[in-house]
Amino acid sequence: MTPLPTRRFGGFLFDMDGTILSSIASAERAWTAWATRQGLDVAAFLPTIHGVQSVETIRRLNLPGVDPVAEAHALTEAEMLDVDDVDPIGGAGAFLAALPPDRWAIVTSAPRRLAEVRLKAAGLPLPGVFVTAEDAERSKPAPDGFLLGAKRLGVAPQDCLAFEDAPAGIAAAEAAGMAVVVVSQTHRHPMDTTHVMVTDYRDLAVEWDGASLKLDHRV
Incomplete structure (x- = not known):
């Protein structure tokens, strides 16, 4: 089984395209x-x-x-106008549903209107904290979006876990000082990374103790 981060986190931040849905x-x-x-x-x-x-x-x-x-x-x-084959990454819907609503965010480079259309097409929920292209002064690989997402969650960046799939997003999360999990379902070629890598969310679970989150394997 893939070794997962052993520490607890104050919040989870997700990229959208390639990370929780495939467009x-x-x-x-x-x-x-x-x-x-x-x-x-x-x-x-x-x-x-x-x-x-x-x-x-x-x-x-x-x-x-x-x-x-x-x-x-x-x-x-x-x-x-072209969202017929926009689908969720495996297990993403159930995984997001298991998270406390005020402890997760989406940080995407997509414009808000497009992001909302794609989430609806994939059957995924709109987050309480939603950082889109209009919100961040600089695009990924700059850390602005992830830093803003953490701020809106009320969690220090170093206490956040970021889920990403693309090099620009991974670099942005690293620059924000966050731990990173790389989601590889949409990868066409192997990625060389030092971060934890998972195919999708089907074998993942989350433990919530009322104050913090811990990523774990589904039993």
């Missing part, structure tokens, strides 16, 4: 169409889109005559 097919369809219109090498470009705000992905391309804000908005609209 890869939907996102890549929209981005493939966009990249094709821009004349990009689609196969080389697609791996760069995950875990980062759309506007930042477009901005760093430095494409002449392209307005990153307008293009990101159009991509969001396209992705919101």
Whole structure:
């Protein structure tokens, strides 16, 4: 069995795409169409889109005559219309339902409207604390989103456990001073990481003692 963190935590923070739900097919369809219109090498470009705000992905391309804000908005609209195969990561629904509502948050690089549509499509609950692209001054891999999530939970960052799947998000959680669990269900290639790695949530349980959370294996 995968060794899990042995310490207790004040709060759990979850990335969304690739961590509690899978929207890869939907996102890549929209981005493939966009990249094709821009004349990009689609196969080389697609791996760069995950875990980062759309506007930042477009901005760093430095494409002449392209307005990153307008293009990101159009991509969001396209992705919101394409959610038929957005599904929860294995066991995510039951795992989130077992957490005290005021002790977990979602920290995502997606815009709020898109995040809400995807959570609904995956049958997952909206969190009490929800940090989206509009809330964080800097996108992942900067720690801003995770730090804000911890602040809104009322928990010190070092007392939080972050669940992530992408390198940018992992780096953001590390920079925030948080322990990290890497969720690998959507990974196409093995990831080299020093953090605890789990496939999904089906074999995970949480112990709540009224003050703190502990991650454990399901009996």
